[in-house]
Amino acid sequence: MGKKGEETKKDIREKATYLFAQKGFKNVTMKDVCFATGLSRGGLYRHYDSTTQIFSEIVNELMSVQDDELSEKMDAGLPAPQILDEILERYRQEMLDNETSLSVAIYEFFSENFSDKQDNLLLKQYQYSVDMWSTFLTYGIGRGEFKDVDCKEIIDIILFSYQGVRMYSTILPLDEQIPSRIIAHIKKVLLV
Numbered sequence: 001m002g003k004k005g006e007e008t009k010k011d012i013r014e015k016a017t018y019l020f021a022q023k024g025f026k027n028v029t030m031k032d033v034c035f036a037t038g039l040s041r042g043g044l045y046r047h048y049d050s051t052t053q054i055f056s057e058i059v060n061e062l063m064s065v066q067d068d069e070l071s072e073k074m075d076a077g078l079p080a081p082q083i084l085d086e087i088l089e090r091y092r093q094e095m096l097d098n099e100t101s102l103s104v105a106i107y108e109f110f111s112e113n114f115s116d117k118q119d120n121l122l123l124k125q126y127q128y129s130v131d132m133w134s135t136f137l138t139y140g141i142g143r144g145e146f147k148d149v150d151c152k153e154i155i156d157i158i159l160f161s162y163q164g165v166r167m168y169s170t171i172l173p174l175d176e177q178i179p180s181r182i183i184a185h186i187k188k189v190l191l192v
Helices: 003-023 032-038 041-045 051-075 078-097 103-112 121-144 149-171 177-190
Strands: none
Touching: 003 032, 003 051, 003 103, 032 041, 032 051, 051 078, 051 103, 051 121, 078 121, 078 149, 078 177, 103 149, 121 149, 149 177
16 A cells, blocks of 8 residues: 555544544444545545454554554663653543543443454453553663562553543543542652
């Protein structure tokens, strides 16, 4: 696929991300994506066969971007507390932003699309996050910038509190201090 085709696919994913955040996974149709992008049905189907295919690429891209960003910062030798601050600030903003949260769509997608042939993609995404955080925490501990903590415990706190707040923020009014308290606790447990 040429550069123009890749740009079109990127535009489709960006516009579809907004639709999935607003409507959830199961309520977005290819017709909705056509309307949002201005593409004809044939034009859209030239790039994607289904909303499942679009959403899968969106989720994979989100995970890849976060991992690449983290790896680049560690490879550059940036201080672990600085990297942590940047990640947690982004998490705080995302927890407060219920307009673009994909949490409900992710729940719907994986609860409806789990099958043996997909080999539990949600579990793979979760393990990917665990591995990424484990590498980062080990980096900070090894540099003496993080306390020698139980990495699995901290990863559980980070991942499940983040996703929980993201999920609840789409259906309940959120006290803006909740993300701040979670982040303060994570820093208190981690930072030397």
